[in-house]
Amino acid sequence: MEEGMSGFSVRARGGCGGGGGTKCGRWNPTNEQVKVLTDLFRSGLRTPSTDQIQKISSQLSFYGKIESKNVFYWFQNHKARERQKRRRVLVDEPKDDGIHFSCQDNNITSTKHFSEIYNYNQGSEQPERVKETLQLFPLNSLSESESEKLRFFAEECKENAAFSYNIGAEMDHPTLDLRLSFL
């Protein structure tokens, strides 16, 4: 991928001595290793001590090549990325407010329950990216150009595409201004 380099890159590090794999650019955790590390993380471990690191590394070496520093970095990175993920959520978001629903009684609680539920925002997939990417939103297809609309539709919802495009034609809807600007 990014390696393409000619020069050193891969390992200017002294290590990687022995021959073999040669792919000693960086640690490549096995699934087992990741599993264990993740479980440790989930069970509360965040910044293992030197001692803990050594022991973990030792245990994990059973699954494949690994060094203490890999464990150390893994925790550093994992912790940081989890935090980052969380932060992104906080940053991009909020403005809540209330939105109520029509269903009034029903134990399910509407306003409260719901606001509790979706009173957040960005998920974990495209953090900021969404905002930028949305620029690319194929708006044109949303408010006009029915034919193009249908084209998309045919792609996305083959089965539902059936009657969709003539509705727009006969109903003369309100421009459905679903584009970045309104988002």
Add this chain to the structure above:
Amino acid sequence: MEEGMSGFSVRARGGCGGGGGTKCGRWNPTNEQVKVLTDLFRSGLRTPSTDQIQKISSQLSFYGKIESKNVFYWFQNHKARERQKRRRVLVDEPKDDGIHFSCQDNNITSTKHFSEIYNYNQGSEQPERVKETLQLFPLNSLSESESEKLRFFAEECKENAAFSYNIGAEMDHPTLDLRLSFL
């Protein structure tokens, strides 16, 4: 399927506000609504903010009955199911494993360099707590349940997830005693 329950049942929804259909069991999106939601999703939107939800809902109401919460749920479900789909693919298609760390030595100044870096050890986050919490470590899950393993993997280390998750199965490892005792 196995539901057969007897008990209570159908929801005691009282709401469903205004008159009309009475068939207010649950929202039934029109093709237009699905089309727009799908396009938004495709354009990158995953977890719309409250504000976005309101606007989307407002626009979509032109096509038929809809509430903000429907939009919210739609995105939640769609996102989750797309993820699920992807995950399923990964599970079904093991991919190669290419596990061959041949590099052996490579101590990379390990001890020295490394110890300098993380030789600060505990103190900040979970001091003792770790020790207690680790008791709960779900060891059992270390060697089996490949699917779940993969799930974790896909989540945590998307890019590194490339290889092997069948190793555990064929290697019959030594109980990996990662628990309090060793930490």
Add this chain to the structure above:
DNA sequence: GCAAATTAATGATTTATTCAAG
């Protein structure tokens, strides 16, 4: 053809995690 029966989709709720504030 057409319903009852069965299965597939998907809307709506609940539960479990994680980080971070208190």
Add this chain to the structure above:
DNA sequence: CTTGAATAAATCATTAATTTGC
């Protein structure tokens, strides 16, 4: 250590598809 916020995952439940016996 406790609690609140914000999800993602799991699950429940209802509606639409589809199948099946007549």
